[in-house]
Amino acid sequence: xxxxxxxxxxxxxxxxxxxxxxxxxxxxxxxxxxxxxxxxxxxxxxxxxxxxxxxxxxxxxxxxxxxxxxxxxxxxxxxxxxxxxxxxxxxxxxxxxxxxxxxxxxxxxxx
Amino acid sequence: xxxxxxxxxxxxxxxxxxxxxxxxxxxxxxxxxxxxxxxxxxxxxxxxxxxxxxxxxxxxxxxxxxxxxxxxxxxxxxxxxxxxxxxxxxxxxxxxxxxxxxxxxxxxxxxxx
Numbered sequence: 001x002x003x004x005x006x007x008x009x010x011x012x013x014x015x016x017x018x019x020x021x022x023x024x025x026x027x028x029x030x031x032x033x034x035x036x037x038x039x040x041x042x043x044x045x046x047x048x049x050x051x052x053x054x055x056x057x058x059x060x061x062x063x064x065x066x067x068x069x070x071x072x073x074x075x076x077x078x079x080x081x082x083x084x085x086x087x088x089x090x091x092x093x094x095x096x097x098x099x100x101x102x103x104x105x106x107x108x109x110x111x
Numbered sequence: 112x113x114x115x116x117x118x119x120x121x122x123x124x125x126x127x128x129x130x131x132x133x134x135x136x137x138x139x140x141x142x143x144x145x146x147x148x149x150x151x152x153x154x155x156x157x158x159x160x161x162x163x164x165x166x167x168x169x170x171x172x173x174x175x176x177x178x179x180x181x182x183x184x185x186x187x188x189x190x191x192x193x194x195x196x197x198x199x200x201x202x203x204x205x206x207x208x209x210x211x212x213x214x215x216x217x218x219x220x221x222x223x224x
Contacts, residue, residue: 001170030209042201043154045212088153095209097142097161098169101154 002027004091006102013109019076021105023089031092032065032072033099038085046074046087079109114138115216117202122221124196132187132219134202140214141207143185147171148199148218157200160185161207189221196223 003026013019023032031050035043047056049065049072056063062075072089086106090099115136124130136143142161146154156169160179174193179185185204189196199220203213 033212042215042218043213044215048210048212050210090154090213092209097205097207097209098144098156098159099213100156101146103153106151 002091002093002100004089004100004102006087006089006105008105009103010106011108013079013107015080015109015111016078019079019083019107021074021087021089021107023072023074023091023102025070025091025100027070027093029069029091030094032069033090033092034063034072034074035088035090035101036085037088037104041085043088076107079107081109081111083107084109115202115204115214117200117216117219119219120217122219124221124223126223127191128223129191130189130196130221130223132189132200132202132221134185134187134216135183136185136202136204136214136216137183138204138214139182140204141182142205143179144203144205144213145169145175145177145185145187146201146203148201154201157187189223196221 033048034046037043054065060077064073086104088104089102118133144159145157158177160166176188201218202216205213
């Protein structure tokens with residue numbers, strides 16, 4: 001079946017440093033979504049990417065969808081303590097209405 | 112105030128008992144989902160439903176059962192056949208189709224001893 005892997009599993013940064021998480025799918029995706037889960041909380045939607053090579057920005061967050069639509073990345077510039085949490089990518093294949101979640105990257109930010 | 116509710120937040124059961132987790136949404140979404148999350152792990156799909164009275168198995172359906180008698184409700188039963196039921200269970204819903212975000216409930220943490 002479809003697999004979605006993320007690296008790294010965990011990253012610890014100092015506030016102000018940049019952070020990037022990478023997502024790779026074993027199959028071509030029709031679209032990819034990103035979610036953030038704070039410690040003890042539930043996943044919250046961040047963004048959806050649909051087009052090959054698409055880049056979207058949300059303040060300090062930059063999301064990219066690869067040209068082959070099999071990989072994606074999330075980059076956070078100048079991290080803050082409010083960025084702490086686990087970031088998941090989630091892919092959709094074809095016209096399915098179900099998501100396959102990546103393994104997640106846990107981000108810890110210290111002062 | 113629209114959203115998804117899951118109850119209870121914490122649930123404790125003895126081994127060998129079936130337990131039903133509640134999920135209700137008032138977002139008028141057609142599709143609903145159940146996920147399981149283990150500590151430090153990603154979300155794994157248990158069951159999903161795209162329309163009332165219809166549902167499909169996800170990746171880890173063994174030991175679980177669901178029903179979808181109403182659009183607003185999608186309860187999950189964890190049966191005694193589930194070998195490792197202790198986990199964090201998340202319910203989600205979305206509009207029909209391949210696009211669009213999933214909205215998650217606050218989750219139920221089930222502990223079976």
